[in-house]
Amino acid sequence: MNGFPIFSLPNSNRRQFPSFRALPDNSFSNEKTYTVYFLGLVFLTSSAQNASSTPNDITYGVDVKFGTIATCGAYGVGFHMERSYHPYISWDLVSVSWEAPFDSPADLDRMSLRTGVRGFSPCFFRSMRGYAHVDMGYTAIVAKCLDEDFNMVHEDFHGFGLEVGAGLCLTDHIGLGYAFDWDSETKYKGHYFHFTYLF
Numbered sequence: 001m002n003g004f005p006i007f008s009l010p011n012s013n014r015r016q017f018p019s020f021r022a023l024p025d026n027s028f029s030n031e032k033t034y035t036v037y038f039l040g041l042v043f044l045t046s047s048a049q050n051a052s053s054t055p056n057d058i059t060y061g062v063d064v065k066f067g068t069i070a071t072c073g074a075y076g077v078g079f080h081m082e083r084s085y086h087p088y089i090s091w092d093l094v095s096v097s098w099e100a101p102f103d104s105p106a107d108l109d110r111m112s113l114r115t116g117v118r119g120f121s122p123c124f125f126r127s128m129r130g131y132a133h134v135d136m137g138y139t140a141i142v143a144k145c146l147d148e149d150f151n152m153v154h155e156d157f158h159g160f161g162l163e164v165g166a167g168l169c170l171t172d173h174i175g176l177g178y179a180f181d182w183d184s185e186t187k188y189k190g191h192y193f194h195f196t197y198l199f
Helices: 030-045
Strands: 057-068 072-086 089-101 107-120 129-148 152-167 176-185 190-197
Touching: 057 089, 072 190, 089 129, 107 152, 107 176, 129 176, 152 190
Parallel strands: none
Antiparallel strands: 057 072, 057 190, 072 089, 089 107, 107 129, 129 152, 152 176, 176 190
């Protein structure tokens, strides 16, 4: 048996598949690539107002991220909306994200809807300051793969998701950082470099 079990899906109440064979090279739909291009275009062309930490202000952020999920290279996009309650503390009202591996035996999507807390340091060079955040909530994982008989199989998992990150707000609009994420169902660990645009 020459399967490629890079992604070992967790146990479920449905039929078990001990290993998965690779899909053809076109297993990833073009829609994923178009989505990344579109969000990147929005990121680059948005006309934005200065981000502010004035209490009760609402700030929006668009994330483009690259890193790893499990043992595979991965990429993703995200969006968060935060409300400031103090110059150094804000609440992530909502944070949504989508990640997928660049190439793997399973066509896998991980989507998250979270809320959390974000903290900031005082500015230490012009408008530059540090930040850290913790977001928790719901994560869904959708996997499409071939079983040992080359039948197409769809599996989905739902559970608790966590993301912890830190980085620098280089300007009022640009942020760079690192984030770790995890979900309770697949136990996949993600490590991502974030490029964030705030408006």
